[in-house]
Amino acid sequence: MKFSCTTLLTLAASTPLLAVSGLAVKRSGCDLSKVQLTNLPAPLAAPSSPASFVGIAIGTQNYTCTDAGVFTNVGALAELFDASCLVDTPLFASLSDLAIAAWKSAPPAVSASELIKTLHNFPTSAILGQHYYVTNPITGQGINPKWDFTSQGADAGKADAFVVAAKVNGASAPTGSQDIDWVQLGSIAGNLAKQVYRTDTRLGQPPATCTPGSPEIVVKYAAKYYGFGGSV
DSSP states (O other): OOOOOOSHHHHHHHSSEEEETTEEEEOSOOOOTTOOOOSOOTTOOOOSSOEEEEEEEEEEEEEEEOTTSOEEEEEEEEEEEEOTTTTTSTTGGGHHHHHHHHHHTSOTTOOHHHHHHHHHTSTTOOEEEEEEEEEOTTTSSSEEEEEEOSSSGGGTTOTTOEEEEEEEEEEOOTTOTTBOOEEEEEEEEOSSOSEEEEEEEEEBOOOSOOOTTOOOEEEEEEEEEEEESOOO
16 A cells, blocks of 8 residues: 655655755764753653664554443554654654654554555665564563664664663643653663653543443554663
């Protein structure tokens, strides 16, 4: 299935240079030593290590209906694209809006996996990796989020280019109740990062109620993800 996204985000994903304010900006692999994450909503705390990645994600939050008639999160699936070279540009502040606009404009029949597959077909797609959930590698019970860069991008082929993390703190999105929480997480496995942050979220929240026994749902979302303290 072919799908054409016409936002600046997908232009950034399909060309090696992006013109921002009249300047040609390299699209991926830029220095992150000066990246800071400030003005976080309480109780999120600022990172304590240098940045290891900055990405913009397109994907879904996945929910199942409980016996109490409310949805509960059972994971996520997203693709992360390198935003390292856009951090100091005017475009960076709008990345989440551009990402969700591209995702929302996809026909209803296009799944997250199909959109991701289409984006993979761009000659230079600046893919960092994938975000999904796995069984907790320490306890063998429950699920935890994983950021996996082992098969795509600059870290492809590096067995330790992943991080499985556990939530440390969360805060309601400053942009409103339709957007999933901002979160701060700490690593429990992998060397991609010691700390991971999800910020600038767009959508991702399920309906307030559901009918017990109804099928699992997926809700489109976009967000920025930051990793700090990586040693890959």
